[in-house]
Amino acid sequence: MKVIFFDIDDTLLGTSNFAKVAREAAINMMVENGLPLSHSEAYNLLQEIIVEKGSNYNKHFNLLTERVYGKENPMLIALGMVSYHNVKFALLKPFAKTLDILIYLKSKGYRLAVISNGRTIKQWEKLVRLNLHNFFDEVITSEEVSIEKPNKGIFEESLKRMNTKAENSIMVGNKFDVDVLGGLNAGMDGILVNSNLSEDKLNEIRKNYPEVIIIDNISQLNEYL
Numbered sequence: 378m379k380v381i382f383f384d385i386d387d388t389l390l391g392t393s394n395f396a397k398v399a400r401e402a403a404i405n406m407m408v409e410n411g412l413p414l415s416h417s418e419a420y421n422l423l424q425e426i427i428v429e430k431g432s433n434y435n436k437h438f439n440l441l442t443e444r445v446y447g448k449e450n451p452m453l454i455a456l457g458m459v460s461y462h463n464v465k466f467a468l469l470k471p472f473a474k475t476l477d478i479l480i481y482l483k484s485k486g487y488r489l490a491v492i493s494n495g496r497t498i499k500q501w502e503k504l505v506r507l508n509l510h511n512f513f514d515e516v517i518t519s520e521e522v523s524i525e526k527p528n529k530g531i532f533e534e535s536l537k538r539m540n541t542k543a544e545n546s547i548m549v550g551n552k553f554d555v556d557v558l559g560g561l562n563a564g565m566d567g568i569l570v571n572s573n574l575s576e577d578k579l580n581e582i583r584k585n586y587p588e589v590i591i592i593d594n595i596s597q598l599n600e601y602l
């Protein structure tokens with residue numbers, strides 16, 4: 378039985394712009410409730426903090442109020458966090474045909490798993506909120522195995538966890554260098570979806586890696602699997 382490994386972000390669901398819109402909403406709420414900065418000043422300060430601390434740091438709003446007031450402002454932090462999460466989850470949607478395709482692949486007998494460069498709980502949270510988690514036997518993250526795609530190690534660990542061999546498995550993802558090439562280097566087949574690459578770059582891939590299937594989005598997987 379073949380195993381299909383999926384990337385999550387921009388493969389199963391769209392994430393572009395996501396964070397920006399959610400941050401804008403949080404800043405709006407904080408400014409409307411008394412943060413003494415203009416919207417753009419506050420947004421720029423938040424951006425500075427994100428660059429400084431990284432996007433996975435979980436106290437951006439705490440630090441924002443601390444920088445403005447000299448100490449944390451719990452009400453504004455809570456307002457910012459709640460707005461941020463509400464908007465983020467409202468925008469979190471699978472691509473149109475993701476659910477149909479996952480059902481189709483299961484009906485064909487494929488076993489499915491996820492390989493993601495990301496925080497374990499955050500990636501699970503997306504799958505759970507979208508009710509996609511039951512389709513996948515394993516979710517392997519870079520945080521958990523301390524190796525990131527395209528490094529071969531994370532793919533080898535994933536094969537082990539799914540108790541399968543590279544030649545019986547396929548990696549599906551939106552980033553050629555990270556997902557597809559990583560999978561190929563570990564001996565898997567590769568399918569590139571939703572890559573947003575230029576036609577020139579795609580032609581280069583077709584020439585150098587004729588075995589790679591390139592499709593616009595996940596809804597076309599049933600033409601090949």
Ligand SMILES: [Mg+2]
Pocket residue numbers: 384385386387388550551552
């Ligand atoms: Mg991705």
